[in-house]
Amino acid sequence: MRRARTWLPGLLLVTPSIILIGVFVYGMLGWNVRLAMTDKHDEVSEGEFVGLQNFVDIWDQPRWHLSVNHAIVFTVVFVLGALLLGWLLAFLMEKGIKGEGTFRAIYLFPMAISFVATGIVWRWLMNSGTEERAVGLNRLFDWIGLPQWQWFRDPDWGMAAMALPAIWQMSGYVMALFLAGFRGVPEELREAARVDGCNEWGVYRYVVLPLLRPVTLSALIILGHISLKVFDLIVAVSGKQIITDVPAVFMWVAVFDSHDPAKGATIASYIVVSVAIFVIPYLIWSVRKERRS
Amino acid sequence: MTAVAGRRAGATWVRFGLLVFFVLIVLIPIYVLLATSFKPLTEADPGQAWNLPRTWTTEAWRVAWEKLAPGLWNSVLLAVPGSLLSCALGSMNGYVLSKWRFPGADVLFTLFLFGMFIPYQGVMIPLVQLLVGLNELTGLQGVFYGGIPGLVLAHVVYGIPICTLIFRNYYVTIPDELIEASRVDGAGMLRAYWSVVLPVSGPAIAVVIIWQFTSLWNDFLFAVFLTGPTSWPTTVMLNNIAGAQATPYSQQMAAAILASIPTMLIYVLLGRFFMRGLMAGALKG
Numbered sequence: 001m002r003r004a005r006t007w008l009p010g011l012l013l014v015t016p017s018i019i020l021i022g023v024f025v026y027g028m029l030g031w032n033v034r035l036a037m038t039d040k041h042d043e044v045s046e047g048e049f050v051g052l053q054n055f056v057d058i059w060d061q062p063r064w065h066l067s068v069n070h071a072i073v074f075t076v077v078f079v080l081g082a083l084l085l086g087w088l089l090a091f092l093m094e095k096g097i098k099g100e101g102t103f104r105a106i107y108l109f110p111m112a113i114s115f116v117a118t119g120i121v122w123r124w125l126m127n128s129g130t131e132e133r134a135v136g137l138n139r140l141f142d143w144i145g146l147p148q149w150q151w152f153r154d155p156d157w158g159m160a161a162m163a164l165p166a167i168w169q170m171s172g173y174v175m176a177l178f179l180a181g182f183r184g185v186p187e188e189l190r191e192a193a194r195v196d197g198c199n200e201w202g203v204y205r206y207v208v209l210p211l212l213r214p215v216t217l218s219a220l221i222i223l224g225h226i227s228l229k230v231f232d233l234i235v236a237v238s239g240k241q242i243i244t245d246v247p248a249v250f251m252w253v254a255v256f257d258s259h260d261p262a263k264g265a266t267i268a269s270y271i272v273v274s275v276a277i278f279v280i281p282y283l284i285w286s287v288r289k290e291r292r293s
Numbered sequence: 294m295t296a297v298a299g300r301r302a303g304a305t306w307v308r309f310g311l312l313v314f315f316v317l318i319v320l321i322p323i324y325v326l327l328a329t330s331f332k333p334l335t336e337a338d339p340g341q342a343w344n345l346p347r348t349w350t351t352e353a354w355r356v357a358w359e360k361l362a363p364g365l366w367n368s369v370l371l372a373v374p375g376s377l378l379s380c381a382l383g384s385m386n387g388y389v390l391s392k393w394r395f396p397g398a399d400v401l402f403t404l405f406l407f408g409m410f411i412p413y414q415g416v417m418i419p420l421v422q423l424l425v426g427l428n429e430l431t432g433l434q435g436v437f438y439g440g441i442p443g444l445v446l447a448h449v450v451y452g453i454p455i456c457t458l459i460f461r462n463y464y465v466t467i468p469d470e471l472i473e474a475s476r477v478d479g480a481g482m483l484r485a486y487w488s489v490v491l492p493v494s495g496p497a498i499a500v501v502i503i504w505q506f507t508s509l510w511n512d513f514l515f516a517v518f519l520t521g522p523t524s525w526p527t528t529v530m531l532n533n534i535a536g537a538q539a540t541p542y543s544q545q546m547a548a549a550i551l552a553s554i555p556t557m558l559i560y561v562l563l564g565r566f567f568m569r570g571l572m573a574g575a576l577k578g
Contacts, residue, residue: 006393007393007394007395007396008395009393009481009482009483010389010392010393010394010395010482011389011395013385013386013388013389013393013482013483014385014386014389014390014401016382017382017385017386017405017453017457018401020450020453021404021405021408021450021453021454024416024420024447024450024451025407025408025411025416025451026404027419028415028416028419028420028423029411029415029416031419032415032416032417032418032419035418035419085315089312089315092308092311092312093308093312097305097308097309097312098309103312103316105564106316106319106320107315107316107319108560108564108568109557109560110319111560111567112507112553112556112557112559112560112567113511113553113556113557114510114511114512114513114528114531114552114553114556115511115513116511116513116528116531116532116535116549116552117531117549117550117552117553118322119532120531120535120545120546120548120549121322121325121326121546121549122322123535124325124329124542124545124546125321125322125325129339132339133339134339134342135339135342136325136342139339139342139343140343168319168322172319176568221410225410225412228412229412229413229414231414231513231514232513232514232528235513235517235532236513236532236535239536247414248412248414248514251414251417252517252518255417255418255421255518261418264418265418267414268412268414268415268417268418269415271412271414271415272411272412272414272415275410275411275412276411279407279410280407283403283406283407283410284403287399287402287403287406291399
């Protein structure tokens with residue numbers, strides 16, 4: 001090991017950040033879990049330690065079940081939708097095409113807009129009015145002879161509709177990831193497979209696809225963690241309506257409307273756990289991988 | 294051979310056609326935003342929902358601007374200092390973690406990275422309590438909790454991981470010999486940073502500032518928990534304007550466009566760097 005004199009100044013320089021991350025990330029995550037383990041169900045009470053009571057009790061609430069189900073439906077539709085669409089766009093462009101720069105710029109640009117602005121225009125598009133009162137997509141569908149929908153107000157498929165704006169916003173990003181992945185496959189490898197008698201499909205299936213795995217994993221992690229904490233979009237499209245409730249909105253309501261810090265902290269803890277379950281292994285894996293290379 | 298070439302050309306046209314189709318899909322919401330925002334109230338009936346305005350008017354834009362202006366100004370006060378501070382911290386951290394590594398630097402870096410992925414809901418209630426406490430401690434009402442400074446603080450702190458990551462990955466590509474050479478000349482850590490590293494940091498600085506500016510400008514979650522009516526940034530005001538039943542669609546759309554102009558300009562003018570920020574956030578974290 002090098003002498004302390006050589007590394008100590010560096011450590012000192014990052015110390016402010018270490019303290020900030022320590023307090024604001026890890027300290028507050030801990031503080032939040034601690035709060036979730038108390039009975040502080042209003043603003044004034046001290047809050048006695050009650051262990052995991054809140055974490056168990058919340059499952060008695062129908063609204064919690066509803067918001068968890070909604071989050072699952074939203075996550076499945078959004079992640080799969082954005083992944084498939086992003087992959088398809090990258091696949092179509094992979095071998096180079098005229099105007100590629102323009103295509104890429106257009107697909108990506110929804111990323112620059114806030115979820116709130118996106119939500120406003122999609123609320124109009126997904127307006128549930130039908131017949132005479134139909135605006136947005138329902139009006140358009142009426143013209144081309146497609147059925148009209150309830151969109152996000154549909155009790156069963158509402159959250160699948162809610163995933164549409166999110167797909168619109170994020171699939172360009174996934175496209176960019178996959179495109180970088182496609183371009184990272186060395187041409188020699190494809191050529192070698194062709195020489196060995198692979199047809200184009202075989203080249204794709206046995207050479208390109210396996211090499212895209214790390215990119216797919218990255219995209220999954222990014223989309224998954226956006227999805228599980230989705231908040232802005234839901235609020236902008238439908239506000240606090242129960243019909244599109246997700247844990248993040250439920251938590252907001254618990255804090256500001258129900259004035260129940262312990263309940264808010266409990267929901268927040270569940271959101272953190274749902275993300276941490278797959279992000280922590282991924283982080284450890286990618287840091288190890290980098291060290292090996 | 295010509296048959297194969299013909300099939301290739303055909304396939305290219307199919308690909309091109311599909312790509313154009315998706316461009317149209319992506320642009321539908323943009324058409325709606327623009328067309329609706331220029332419509333007068335008299336053309337607000339559902340029957341004309343998809344039509345271009347027959348008489349173009351900027352009335353909705355004028356009203357939207359009046360309603361949104363305070364929020365836009367708050368967002369400037371938030372996003373400009375916020376992204377500059379993030380940049381400074383990220384640059385120093387990235388420099389140390391790539392060139393002046395200390396024992397345990399890898400573990401520390403991983404711990405930092407996790408901060409990038411935490412759902413902020415998980416820290417929100419303690420954060421509110423801390424900022425309320427800071428208000429009381431300093432006697433400055435509406436500064437930390439309910440004010441822009443508190444929001445800047447939150448964004449700068451939770452932006453440390455991504456900014457550190459971008460700078461670290463950039464600085465790794467600077468040859469160690471350059472630092473060594475300046476050390477031989479007697480320069481210390483800060484001198485080497487100032488004279489060797491900082492002058493070549495341009496691209497990374499651009500990426501970080503664009504990334505942070507966009508995230509700060511577009512953030513809704515922190516803003517809704519930490520700010521009050523006088524300090525609401527654009528996103529919160531936009532949501533309030535659009536959420537009110539009485540606001541006509543034309544004003545909602547005009548407000549949504551106004552709120553998006555700064556980040557869209559950045560995207561159009563500096564898309565190259567925007568892209569790099571996105572990739573840094575994805576491929577490594």
